[in-house]
Each structure stands twice: as structure tokens, then as C-alpha cells.
Amino acid sequence: MQTTHEPLEIGQPVSPTPAPRPLKGTPGRASWMALAALISPALVLYVLFVIYPIVQSLRFSVYRWNGLGPLVDFVGLDNFVEAFNSPDFRAAVLHCAIIAVLSLTLQLPFALALAVILNQKLAGRGLFRTMFFAPYVLSEVVTGVVWRQLLRPDGMVDRVLETVGPLMPGVSSESVQEFIRPWLGDPGVALYSLFFVLTWKYFGLHMILLLAGLQGIPDELKEAAAIDGAGRWQSFRYVTLPLLGPTVRISIFLMVIGSFHVFDLVWVTTKGGPIGATQTMATYLIDFGFGRGRFGYGGAVSILIFAISMVLALLYQRFVLRRDVEGALT
Amino acid sequence: MAVATVPARRILSRTVVYAVALAVLALILVPLVYAVLGGFRTTGQIAEHPVGLPEPWIFTNYLGTLQSPAFWRQVWNSAFIALATTFLILPFASLAAFALARYRFRGREAIYTFFTIGLLFPLVAATLPLWLTLRDLGLLGSPWGIILPQVAFGLPLSIVILRPFFRSIPADLEDAAIIDGCGPFRFYWNVMLPLSRPALSTIAVLTIVGSWNAFLLPLLVLTRQDQWTLPLGVNNISTQYGTDTALVLAYTVLSIVPALILYAFAERHIVSGVTTGAVKG
DSSP: OOOOSOOSSTTEEOOSSSSOOOOOSSOOOOOHHHHHHHHHHHHHHHIIIIIHHHHHHHHHTTEEOOSSSOOOEEOTTHHHHHHHHOHHHHHHHHHHHHHHHHIIIIIHHHHHHHHHHHTSOOTTHHHHHHHHHHHHHSOHHHHHHHHHHHTSTTSHHHHHHHHHGGGSTTOOHHHHHHHOOOTTTOTTTHHHHHHHHHHHHHHHHHHHHHHHHHHTSOHHHHHHHHHTTOOHHHHIIIIIHHHHHHHHHHHHHHHHHHHHHOOHHHHHHTTTOSTTTTOOHHHHIIIIIITTTOHHHHHHHHHHHHHHHHHHHHHHIIIIIHHHHTTTTO | OOTTHHHHHHHHHHHHHHHHHHHHHHHHHHHHHHHHHHTTSOHHHHHHOOSSOOSSOOOHHHHHHHTOHHHHHHHHHHHHHHHHHHHHHHHHHHHHHHHHHHEEOTTHHHHHHHHHHGGGOOHHHHHHHHHHHHHHTTOTTSTHHHHHHHHHHHHHHHHHHHHHHHHTSOHHHHHHHHHTTOOHHHHIIIIIHHHTHHHHHHHHHHHHHHHHHOOHHHHHHOOSGGGOOHHHHHHHHHHHTTTOHHHHHHHHHHHHHHHHHHHHHHHHHHHHHHHHHHHHO
């Protein structure tokens, strides 16, 4: 396939560094035919299954449409207005935001603490790391099914609380009984139970990311801080944490965006219930759009989910990726 | 601070560190051990004594699942979809990344940016229109209705991982290959692919794990029960036989064995994959 009938600017090999350097020897040539053969399989699939559907949803989001027949019932932005005004959709957005905030305030410090612990010399460190990360490899379906059994009324969790609770000072078995509730059946706590399960599954991922970040910090810096009289906390606060900034920001981003896309776990455990207490944007989309055959409305909800993700991702690109990654990694 | 207290302090802080690590380890292990042991009990035993070893050990749940044709069909469906996705994503992504990394042509950066935009499109948001597209293409109720979208949604990250990798391979190698009469395809096949094995296996492992665990798309696309993948099977057993806890647990445990085996052998790839994936994505 080494043809030269297209001599324009095609065919010169790109130098490894972003700044082009002078090419040595004969530049390699590839015809546009060859280039098309290389790129088009990926491009066709990508356009057909990623780009085209999203563009389509923009189109049918302004119609009332049950998914069958032609788009005739134009309703303008009514679908969007309906979503904004729907208490269920607002609740779904709120639930996602609650999961995001809890992730940042509880899961992130937890993962960071464990990363710091595993960054020390510790017997069995490799085993701890492997085990802490293992839940990430399990599917959300499996996680949800197992935890649904554990959290059942009178299930394992309740039994453990009944056994361990009274051993603690100032805790009677009556107060344990009062504390115990249907973890996934009580609208007041179901969302927090799900957050707990999400943390169980995902803290290992963030721990691994933060651990990689910690290991990238040269020991010399901490030694220098120690020589300057910094205690362990000061050294952590003023040396380690700022240098860990890029990794922490990545974890923050993944947590926030992940919170807005939660579906599998909720669908398997509560299906958004009880009485909508754990509805997320994704379960709302499947339930109210897909499940009720309201494709126009579902399209509008898709666009809203997409817009929220897009805004978050662009903020991340703008404030995090550019500052941290450019030049260093790509 | 008296010098003599330092060792005592250190011992204390060591103890705290181990205590925390072991407590978290218990938190991870207890649900898993509960699930594995639960499969060896009867549902009645689980209700009465959820803690401790089964007494007596019951094998019917695991054996029954292993003898169930539905279970094996789901294993096969899951494996087929995961492997087909991987075998398509590797050539598609690497060929495109190769062209985008090694050749200069008009619109190259535009095409690359076009691919990276896909990182912003969550499958969740695209599900509904994607379902309509699959319906129009007649792919509903077909494993290809899962495989092709999975490949398409996996391409952006794979290309983003592979392009810098391909770029970092010295131009001298390419010059030498060209002098030896290598065209682009032979250079790709004989030089680039062997050198990129680490990046390719990382993508392969992440793709397999992601596909094995996928739920939303199969839930909407695979309508016939004999096409179901394991996550659908697990969810169904859990809903349909919700009261038969022991059976649910046995089925669930068996469904994760392949993923755990893969994790045991490819932990390094998974870890490096999520780390680079997170930084780039």
C-alpha cells in the first residue's frame, strides 16, 4: 500500500514530541486511501453509535413522541420545561448531588487516609491493596444483589449491630433496636444506605489513584521538611497534600461525574424506591422516558443529563486537566 | 518532646495503622465471605445463623446452578460479548490511533478531537437514543446490539491511551522500516503492535471487565431470555427468587468467579488501566 499519488501534506511521519522536529531520512508516505482504511472503521462505528444517537435525541426532544411513527407533534421546549418542573426529576438531580457531596466529604477523606496508610512500610501491604481494590472489579449488579441480602430486615447487618452494639459503652440493646431500620425500605435512610454500598465498591479505586499520586512524591521533599522542623502533620499538610492536588482533583471529578450517572446499583437494589427516595437521573430516565414509552420526553431528559455531564467535564478540562496534565503526560 | 517517648509513640501509631487496615479488610471481606458461605447453607440456615460456618454444608445450591443450562448459556453469552468487543476494539482503536499518531494530514487534529469528545458522552445519557438507533438497524435482541455500541463507546479512551504510546516510538525505527520497504500496514503490524503490547493488554483487560459487568445496555437490548448475560441472570434470580437467599447467593458467587480470576492474573493491567484512564479521561 505504499503509493505516492497524493503528495500534498499526507504521509510524513509525525515526530514523537508535540513540537515538530526535523525529520531524518525519507519521510514515510501513506496515501489518503491508506489513511482512510486505517481510520474509517473506528470513525464509522463511533459516528453511528455515539454521535448519531446524541444528535438524534436533540431532534426528538422537541417533539411529543412515543418512539413509533414520524415526528409530527412538535412541542418546542415543553419537554424540557416539564422536566424542570417535575418534582420527581428535581428529586433525582438532588439525590445525585447528595451522593456527590457525601462522596467528597466522606469517601474521599476515607480513601485518602487508606492511601496514606498503604503508602507506609506495612506488612501485607500488597494484600491490603489487592483486597481494597477488589470490589471495583465486581459488577454493580453483584454488589447490589449481595448487599440487598445483607441489608434485609433481620439480615446480616442487623444481626451484627445487635451483637456488637451492646458491647459498646453506653449502648443498650434497646437503643440498638431503635436504631435498626429497614435500610433499603425506609425512605429516610435508603439513599444513605446506597451511598454506603457505593463507597464499599468505589473507595478502592480512589485509594489506588491517590496511592499512585503519593508514590510520585519524592521522599527528599518530606526529608527536607523534616529537617526544617516540620512535624508529620505539618509535612503532610504543607508538602504532601499540595503535591497530591492533581490526583485529588481527578478523584473529585470522577466522584462527581460518577454520582450523576449511578444506575445499575440503584436499579438492582431499590429501582429508585421506596416512593422515589433513591431515584437518580439515570433511573428516572429509564423509568419515566423508556418505561412509559415517552421518547420525546426521555430525549429531553437525556439531553439534560448530557448537559450536566458536559458542563462538569468542561470545567474539569478547563481547570484541572490543562493545568495538571498538559506537557507532563501527553 | 522527650526522645524516649518516640518508640512508644511509633508502636502506638503502628498499632492504629494495622487496626484501621484490618478493620477495612474485614469490611471488604465479610460481605464476600457471607455470600460464598451463604451459598453453602439453606435459606433457613441463613435466617437463623447468618454468621459462622454452615452446619451442615449444603452443596445443592452451587451444584444446581452449575447444572443449570440457563447459567451456562449466560456464561457463554457474557464471554462471547466480552471477547467480541475486545477483538473489535483492539484493531479499530489501534489502527486509528496509529494513523493519528504517525502521519501528518489535513484534519488530523480535528479527527482526534472529534474522538476525544466521546469521553464526555456517558452511555447513560445516550441510552435512549441509542436504543432507537439499534431498533432502526434491527440490532435489538442481538448480541451485536451490545458489542458494537460497546466498541464505539470504548474507542475514545482507547485512542487517547494509544496515540501518545505510538507517538513515543522513535521516528528512527520508522525510517529504518521504510528503508527496508515497509508500508504503513506492515510497519503497524510488525513494529508498532509488538512494541505496544502493554497498552494493548491494558485496554483488553479493561474492556473485558467492563463488558462482563455491563448491565444497562443488555437490560434494554437483550429481550429474549436465552440471550441474557450474567448480570441480567443474577438480577433476575435475585428478583424472582428473592426469598431463596441461598440460591441467589450461590448464583451470584459463581457469576463473579471469572472476573475474580481475571483480576488475580491481570491486577497490574487493571490498576495501570484505571490510573492512566483517569488521568487522561
